[in-house]
Amino acid sequence: MSGLLRRWAIRLVIAVCVIYGIALALLFVVQRQLLFPAGTEPPSLERAGLVGIMEPVKIVTADGLTLLAWYHSPSNRNAPLIVLFHGNGGTMEIRAAKAKTYIAAGFGVLLLEYRGYGGNPGSPSEPGLYADARAALAFATAQGIAPDHWILLGESLGTGVAVQMATEQRVAALVLEAPYTSIADVAQSDFPLLPVWWLVRDRFDSVEKIARVGVPLFVIHGERDGTIPVKFGRALFAAAAEPKEAMWLPDVGHDVIGQYAVDTAVLDFLKRNGISP
Numbered sequence: 001m002s003g004l005l006r007r008w009a010i011r012l013v014i015a016v017c018v019i020y021g022i023a024l025a026l027l028f029v030v031q032r033q034l035l036f037p038a039g040t041e042p043p044s045l046e047r048a049g050l051v052g053i054m055e056p057v058k059i060v061t062a063d064g065l066t067l068l069a070w071y072h073s074p075s076n077r078n079a080p081l082i083v084l085f086h087g088n089g090g091t092m093e094i095r096a097a098k099a100k101t102y103i104a105a106g107f108g109v110l111l112l113e114y115r116g117y118g119g120n121p122g123s124p125s126e127p128g129l130y131a132d133a134r135a136a137l138a139f140a141t142a143q144g145i146a147p148d149h150w151i152l153l154g155e156s157l158g159t160g161v162a163v164q165m166a167t168e169q170r171v172a173a174l175v176l177e178a179p180y181t182s183i184a185d186v187a188q189s190d191f192p193l194l195p196v197w198w199l200v201r202d203r204f205d206s207v208e209k210i211a212r213v214g215v216p217l218f219v220i221h222g223e224r225d226g227t228i229p230v231k232f233g234r235a236l237f238a239a240a241a242e243p244k245e246a247m248w249l250p251d252v253g254h255d256v257i258g259q260y261a262v263d264t265a266v267l268d269f270l271k272r273n274g275i276s277p
């Protein structure tokens with residue numbers, strides 16, 4: 001009987017190991033589909049209520065992709081430009097209310113649509129999104145807007161893009177809504193029983209970069225965020241250099257953060273730092 005139990009125990013261990021290995025392999029294969037659930041419907045200025053407010057422009061990347069973006073030029077030569085890098089869900093269309101708030105305040109706004117999103121060509125990846133962002137900033141330069149007039153605003157996934165760009169250019173300010181230390185950290189938190197930290201390809205390792213960003217930083221995070229737990233936003237903020245400010249929103253989750261007057265808080269932050277149209 002003991003021999004039979006031993007054989008069943010060995011089979012059970014083997015089965016568990018096989019299932020564990022399959023789960024790891026599956027996660028590795030589909031990780032980009034999970035990280036970049038790209039909205040495929042082309043964004044519409046009409047649906048967004050931005051006709052006559054923003055205009056479609058073409059952004060050409062270094063690897064030859066032509067991407068759609070929406071642009072509203074600053075109100076005057078010296079007014080800053082807010083460049084928004086959105087999160088991994090949907091398209092730039094659902095950021096229309098945010099754009100309207102900043103435009104009404106006199107700022108220029110550039111909404112970038114990533115490769116593979118909203119009908120754009122290409123497939124998203126960490127290097128790809130960085131290339132898209134660099135192309136957007138090159139567009140801003142071509143409009144005669146210098147880096148010290150740029151405000152980089154990242155949402156969720158886009159915070160990693162914004163942090164990277166802020167290490168490459170000295171901008172006016174950096175605003176991060178629901179940021180993370182790295183995608184690998186968040187993934188490990190989501191799958192604690194699997195060694196996924198080692199398998200993540202698109203790492204967006206913001207915590208290793210943020211100390212090199214020496215411009216005014218504003219971090220906003222909901223304390224009930226179940227997608228990117230606030231502990232990651234707090235850790236990133238702790239690693240950042242001064243000057244920095246944070247707004248921690250009690251009882252606020254990930255997808256509703258925009259309902260809590262965060263854009264007004266951003267405008268107040270910019271004003272306190274002498275950044276205004």
